[in-house]
Amino acid sequence: MTGSTGEGRTSVFEYAGGTPAFQALAAALHERCLADPVLNHPFSHEGQHPEHVQRLGTYLAEVFGGPPAYTQTCGTHFGMLDLHARMGADDDLGERFVRCFVLACDDAGLPADPEFRKALRDYMTWAAGDVMQYSPQDSQVPIDVRMPHWTWEGPR
Template sequence: MTRTTMYEFAGGLPAFEALAAAHHERCLADPVLNHPFSRRLHPEHVTRLAAYLAEVFGGPASGLDHSGMLDLHARNGMEGDLGARFVACFVRAADDAGLPADPAFRDGLRAYMEWAVGEVLAYNSPDAVVPPGQRTPHWGWDGLER
């Protein structure tokens, strides 16, 4: 028996669009995360985030790559608990978006975002250089798929 992808289990692209929108709203509402999220973002930020997350969890190719995502967030001098707050907003956004409450699914969402935040924070210093050509990671029920 073949297990569905996390993308399919969530409900496909509409589920990730709802998740991206809810996460963005939670970040705007957070008194600490508000500052980085209130600056001028790409007009299609939420749509692009949804497509990127959908691809990560087994959906169609988004045309975005991991290096681009990392470079967009690199060299920001993030301090304090920004990463933990970002993950917490993401986890709560899954509720807001009505994603399945299945514990294995929710654990996978959290584990991915914790991993992704760690990736971003690795390029936090002002002189960080993100290697080009890193493909979008794929995350499945058992974690990062190599």
């Protein structure tokens, strides 16, 4: 069990195992997405940043309470959303991504604690919806969107 809510509780980032855990999760998620017939295309295209997996791990770590390495070295939440915007993605893309994420948590050996897994799943469900809302070709991502920060209880 993850412990009671309050000041003595570790962050989701710390409970997961820190940066190495989120890098393992990003690698496992990438592999899961490459194996999915719908997600394969956006995860295997040539324009993908050569450090995509590392950046994904850094992004997820920051979201869950880790160091602000993504925003300090890779960009903003606006940049991430804008990169994924206007793709005209299939309606089930977000659901497929969340399924791959949940399975990747097992692949990466993250703690199986139900409260921990719920926090991860709740974030990714929210995040997939956040990305998918900008999928239509005429979408404009607001420049002032802020980096999400997720705790045991949800968004902070």
